[in-house]
Amino acid sequence: MKLPAISFTNKELEHFDDAIQREWLITNGLGGYAASTVLGLNTRKYHGLLVAALHPPGNRTVCLAKLDEEVQVGNVVYQFGANEFQGKIFPKGHLFLKAFSVSPFPSYTYGVHSIKVKKTIFMPQEKNAVAALYKVLNGSESDVKFRIFPLLTCRHFHSVIDRWRTPLCFSQQQHGSEVKLAFDMPKAAIAIRATTGRFIENPAWVERLYYREEANRGESSTDDCYQPGYFEVIVPRKREEEFAIVTAASENSQKCTAILHTVGSTTADVKRQFKTTMATRERILAAFYASLSQVPPSDWLNWLLLSADTFIVKGAEGKISVLAGYFWFETWGRDMFISLPGLLLTTGRFEEARRMLLHFMSYCRRGLIPNYVDDKSGEAAYNTVDATLWYVNAVLQFLKYTGDFKSVQKQLWEGLKTIISYHERGTDFDIRVDSDGLLVHGPRLTWMDAEVDGKAVTPRARKAVEIQALWYNALKTMKLLARKFEEPSLAEKYEEMAQVA
Structure with a gap:
C-alpha cells in the first residue's frame, strides 16, 4: 500500500x-x-x-x-x-x-x-x-x-x-x-x-x-x-x-x-x-481497504486514516485510550467517546474499541466516567455530566458495527446498570434525575466548562438541552440491552424512564 x-x-x-x-x-x-x-x-x-x-x-x-x-x-x-x-x-x-x-x-x-x-x-x-x-x-x-x-x-x-x-x-x-x-x-x-x-x-x-x-x-x-x-x-x-x-x-x-x-x-x-x-503505517491502510473493498484508495483518505491513528494511544498493560488533541490535550472522556466511531469503528479496529470501553469502565466512580485524566498526575477528574452519557452511546455504536453483545454483557453490562442507578438516585456534582424525568446537573459540567476566578464563564446549570437528548438516548440503549440480555422488568423500567423524560 x-x-x-x-x-x-x-x-x-x-x-x-x-x-x-x-x-x-x-x-x-x-x-x-x-x-x-x-x-x-x-x-x-x-x-x-x-x-x-x-x-x-x-x-x-x-x-x-x-x-x-x-x-x-x-x-x-x-x-x-x-x-x-x-x-x-x-x-x-x-x-x-x-x-x-x-x-x-x-x-x-x-x-x-x-x-x-x-x-x-x-x-x-x-x-x-x-x-x-x-x-x-x-x-x-x-x-x-x-x-x-x-x-x-x-x-x-x-x-x-x-x-x-x-x-x-x-x-x-x-x-x-x-x-x-x-x-x-x-x-x-x-x-x-x-x-x-x-x-x-x-x-x-x-x-x-x-x-x-x-x-x-x-x-x-x-x-x-x-x-x-x-x-x-x-x-x-x-x-x-x-x-x-x-x-x-x-x-x-x-x-x-x-x-x-x-x-x-x-x-x-x-x-x-x-x-x-x-x-506498521502500511498495515493500517491495508486493513482498512481490505474491510471496505468498494472504497478506492486515495491520498486524502490515507492521510485521514494515518492521522486518526495518532490519537490512539496505549498505556500501562496495553490499555487503550484516545488523546483529545495535540499538542496539550489529555485523555478526555467526552472527546474520546464522541470520536470512537470515526477513529476505531469505521476503521475496523474493533478489538481496540472493546479494550478502550473496558478500560474506561474501570475508571467508573459513583456512576460517572471521567471528564479527563491529568497528564502530570495521572489522576482522573469526574467534573462532567455528559462524558458518561457519551460512553453509553459509544457502547451502542460499538454494537452497531460489531454485534458483539457477548462482550458487552460479560464485561460492561453490570457497570452500565450501575451508571443508570447512580444517575437515578443522585451522584456527585448535583447530577440526578428530577421529578420530570430530566437530568439535573451543576453549572460547569458540559462542554462549555470554562471558568475565571472560580466562576463559570457560561453557567449552564440544571437541564442543558443536549444532556437531555443524551440521557434519553442512554435510557433507550439500556432498554435495548435489557431486552437482549433477557431482563424484561429492567427493560420495562428503562422504557418508562425514557417516556417520562
Whole structure:
C-alpha cells in the first residue's frame, strides 16, 4: 500500500512567514510525539524531536528539543540549524533548506555548493525514542566534517526552563559515541547515540530560545536548552555516508539503555527499524481497504486514516485510550467517546474499541466516567455530566458495527446498570434525575466548562438541552440491552424512564 506524501519546494520554503506556520507531528502510540515546523525552527514549547510519555499516555516530557547540524568545508562552516531569539533568528540554516516532505515521516533536504544533506525523522512504534537518519553526499574535492548538535532538556511539556531560576540537576556520562544524562527533577534519563563517527564533549547552554506561538498565546515563551557536545562524522570527497542519531528516554537509566538497544546500534539496525515502522503505517491502510473493498484508495483518505491513528494511544498493560488533541490535550472522556466511531469503528479496529470501553469502565466512580485524566498526575477528574452519557452511546455504536453483545454483557453490562442507578438516585456534582424525568446537573459540567476566578464563564446549570437528548438516548440503549440480555422488568423500567423524560 503506497503511503501518501506532502512536499514543499525551495521556492515555497523561501516565504518565511508562511512556512513558519506549517507544522508537522508524528507519534509513537504511547502518547509521545515529535513535532516542529517545516523550517526546523521550533515555535512552541510543545515542539521537540522527542516528547516522551514517561508514564504512558501521560507525563509528556520534552527530552530532545532538536538537532542542529553544520558542515565544515575547509575553514568555512555552514550551519543548517535555525533558532529564534527575541528580535533575531540565529543561525539561519533555513536559507540552505532545499526541500521538505512528509511521507509520512518528515524529511529535510539541505544543500550548499556540492554538498547535499537529507535528514529523515521517525519514531519507532511504542517506544519512547526517536531516530534521525542522515544521508550526506559530499560532491566536493575534499573531505568535509559534518556535525550534529543535540539540544536537550527535561521538562514537562507545559513548562519551560530558566537555568538560572530553575536549574536542571543532572549528571552526564559518555561511552564512545553515546552520551547519557540522568536527571534528578524530574526523575528521568536520556541517552543519545550516533551509529557512525564520534561524540565530542563540549557542554554549553543555548539560552533564551523564543517560541513565538507561545508569546501569541500569552504563555511563557523563552526556554533554555543544554548542549552536551556534538557528534562529528568525516565524509570523504566524492562519497555518500549514511548514519543515524538515536535518542531514547525513560524514568531510569537501565530502561533508557534498553530502549536505545532495541532501536539499534548500527545504521543498518536503524534502517530496519524504519522499515518496520513504515510497515506498521502500511498495515493500517491495508486493513482498512481490505474491510471496505468498494472504497478506492486515495491520498486524502490515507492521510485521514494515518492521522486518526495518532490519537490512539496505549498505556500501562496495553490499555487503550484516545488523546483529545495535540499538542496539550489529555485523555478526555467526552472527546474520546464522541470520536470512537470515526477513529476505531469505521476503521475496523474493533478489538481496540472493546479494550478502550473496558478500560474506561474501570475508571467508573459513583456512576460517572471521567471528564479527563491529568497528564502530570495521572489522576482522573469526574467534573462532567455528559462524558458518561457519551460512553453509553459509544457502547451502542460499538454494537452497531460489531454485534458483539457477548462482550458487552460479560464485561460492561453490570457497570452500565450501575451508571443508570447512580444517575437515578443522585451522584456527585448535583447530577440526578428530577421529578420530570430530566437530568439535573451543576453549572460547569458540559462542554462549555470554562471558568475565571472560580466562576463559570457560561453557567449552564440544571437541564442543558443536549444532556437531555443524551440521557434519553442512554435510557433507550439500556432498554435495548435489557431486552437482549433477557431482563424484561429492567427493560420495562428503562422504557418508562425514557417516556417520562
